[in-house]
Amino acid sequence: MTPELSPPRSPVRPGELDRTSPVPLYFQVATRLQELIENGEIGVGARIENEVDLAERLGVSRPTTRRAIQYLVERGMLVRKRGVGTQVVHPKVRRPVELTSLYDDLVAADRKPRTEVLALRVVPAPDTVADALELPRGTEVTWIERLRYAGGEPLALMHNAIPVDLIRLAVHDLADHGLYELLRRAGHVPRNATQVIGARPANAGEARVLQEKRGSSLLTMTRTAWDAGGRPLEYGSHVYRASRYSFEISVSAG
Amino acid sequence: MTPELSPPRSPVRPGELDRTSPVPLYFQVATRLQELIENGEIGVGARIENEVDLAERLGVSRPTTRRAIQYLVERGMLVRKRGVGTQVVHPKVRRPVELTSLYDDLVAADRKPRTEVLALRVVPAPDTVADALELPRGTEVTWIERLRYAGGEPLALMHNAIPVDLIRLAVHDLADHGLYELLRRAGHVPRNATQVIGARPANAGEARVLQEKRGSSLLTMTRTAWDAGGRPLEYGSHVYRASRYSFEISVSAG
DNA sequence: TTCGTCAGTTTGTCATGACAAAGTATTGAC
DNA sequence: GTCAATACTTTGTCATGACAAACTGACGAA
Structure with missing residues (x-):
């Protein structure tokens, strides 16, 4: 035996x-x-x-x-x-030791990520975002829209909200690095996150930037991440081309 | 502060x-x-x-x-x-303490799950399944096909493979209980799992049983689960109606 | 005011010693 | 040969003592 x-x-x-x-x-x-x-x-x-x-x-x-x-x-x-x-x-x-972001994953898989920053501005948070980040409604947050490429093809359209006092972000930083890498470098280490993953057909605008046909399947993911002390770090709402990407997740209990 | x-x-x-x-x-x-x-x-x-x-x-x-x-x-x-x-x-x-299955989740959310067992038989494992369960290719496994309802509507079409020597399954057990509950009761506690989540359009057969239009978005999930000793317990390949279901996942590092 | 120093508080690391409980292997009686 | 009792191995629990490192706050000098 x-x-x-x-x-x-x-x-x-x-x-x-x-x-x-x-x-x-x-x-x-x-x-x-x-x-x-x-x-x-x-x-x-x-x-x-x-x-x-x-x-x-x-x-x-x-x-x-x-x-x-x-x-x-x-x-x-x-x-x-x-x-x-x-x-x-x-x-x-075996359990993964760090919370990884899409960019890190792509680098690790040698899929040559590239990021196009579509928007970077400070705006009042919508209610759902404010609630997720545990901020009073209407509080201003840093709002990011990015288009992520891998191997020369568009892969994902990403929207993020980050508390303004957490980190100062610059367009060139976001173009060259993953968001989580920048957060970590600023001393904010993501440790816990809840993600909701779903799917839906692409609308016209999404289809255009992602070079998909209208109505093709997209993976959607909304995520809130916290540091070890339970402080909210980031809210994200992303869509991925289902034809090019899937989530690989390790779960462990106890 | x-x-x-x-x-x-x-x-x-x-x-x-x-x-x-x-x-x-x-x-x-x-x-x-x-x-x-x-x-x-x-x-x-x-x-x-x-x-x-x-x-x-x-x-x-x-x-x-x-x-x-x-x-x-x-x-x-x-x-x-x-x-x-x-x-x-x-x-x-806070981290969840147990690996939950869809059935447990639905019960907890009071969404009244019902299960229709479409198939339950012993078949030689396809290579991908055998590899996932770390069995020699061609080994026989228990093969299950289930249709899961919630609140009276079809929600997911589920395919599972389980090593034959692990547990004896009966149709009426599967109809009344979740697979993980049955495994746990037999002394096999799922502790780790890797899941791959993607999306694709429904084909004709899937659309029919799930009461969706052909081409509508489905969430796909393949999973392998192990017990605390690293013994493979279950391989699953499931499709969910994206219009009715999304995955909620907690991730924690360290 | 501002900065560094220093004392106090609290968690982090490490050693030693002892006994308990669970599982394995051996032994011996029948 | 079979089965139960026994000895042995290995991890689990608990106590005591000591010092180190990180943070806080108060104090004092520039």
């Missing part, structure tokens, strides 16, 4: 820990373990060394080792069973 | 802890804190008592208190800042 009972490997060598570093010990251990797993040096299903031995061999305490392992358990790379041990789980279930 | 600096409340009273219970102390503390937060007895933005005092007052060690708080931090209810304290965050950003 038990998978390959390969002899527990030696995951991390003691010399690799740096006690003078500002990086916490548990994090150094976790990072090294993660590398070994991602490089396949500890195969899927294999058991890692038990906590007690690992701690002793590395010269750290058991709680420190435990915390390192726990860190990887929480992001779904390892599973622990009392009385059995700790095993590496299949890579597919 | 700081929100209401209400005096730190007394969140948990010492008498509420039961050291003879098999429920871990840290979990008892966490549960009680969670109740207080959800009941609004500790308001959004309010600071909770600091770790050291709380531990002393409850008669538990600081690590135990810390672990309780950490538990709530990880599910997004609390935020900690070194040198500042621990605050309650806005309810909107």
Whole structure:
């Protein structure tokens, strides 16, 4: 029943820990373990060394080792069973570590994104937008309209609203970078978001800028994003060409 | 800048802890804190008592208190800042605790779901399905086709494949319960999933059963779900009427 | 006023030690 | 041979103690 009972490997060598570093010990251990797993040096299903031995061999305490392992358990790379041990789980279930934006995704997929900024101005927020951003109705927000290209073809028409006091945006910044990258650089790290994804036929204006036929299917997405403290960062209302794009989403419970 | 600096409340009273219970102390503390937060007895933005005092007052060690708080931090209810304290965050950003299925969602929204089972048989898995479920190509799987109604109207056409050795399914079970509920009841708890969401026009057959016009927009979703150990539980390929349904998704990083 | 310094508060990291609970493997009785 | 009891392994829980790092606010010097 038990998978390959390969002899527990030696995951991390003691010399690799740096006690003078500002990086916490548990994090150094976790990072090294993660590398070994991602490089396949500890195969899927294999058991890692038990906590007690690992701690002793590395010269750290058991709680420190435990915390390192726990860190990887929480992001779904390892599973622990009392009385059995700790095993590496299949890579597919691992949780994404950051909230990504379309631009980041396209860059990562080498699809050569380009952004055309259609509008950038400060306007009073419509009620739905103000409610989403938890601002008093009528508060002014930075309003952005962008056309996103990938591989030379139009892909999405994007509308965003951002609280004015959060960040000063310039057209050339938006042309060269994703919105989330700019927010992060300004110290506002998106951490939670709710998205509503739907579909509808394209109207005439959308069909024109997206080079689709009128009536063809579009994916729609409205999103509100918050930082770790629950502060609303961004409201977005976007349409994507369904013929060229789909959402890939990882969900994990617990 | 700081929100209401209400005096730190007394969140948990010492008498509420039961050291003879098999429920871990840290979990008892966490549960009680969670109740207080959800009941609004500790308001959004309010600071909770600091770790050291709380531990002393409850008669538990600081690590135990810390672990309780950490538990709530990880599910997004609390935020900690070194040198500042621990605050309650806005309810909107809290992470869902379970992977829900369409049926559960409809029940919760009181939209009176009904399910018509169109097919339930064992067939050799197509290659894409076998790959998704990590089975050898050609392995037999349980294949389900269902038509899901809500409020008397057709809503979605659903196709699922499930490893045969996982669960024995009966038509009447599927008619009365969601697939995830049945899986959970059989001891297979879905924990992670990847979904790909897209859109396309309806073909003739889909339009007929869903009572839509041919060519109207449909939402498509393919999903693979795994349990905590990384074992594939289910592959699904579904289409939804875009005019009646949209996906609401919470994403959280870290 | 403005800036830096310093003390105080609070969370973050780490070590050591102990016992409990769950699962596995072995042993022994029948 | 089968089954139950036992020993062993491994993770889970909890306590105590210590110091570090980040933030706040008050104070004082320029």
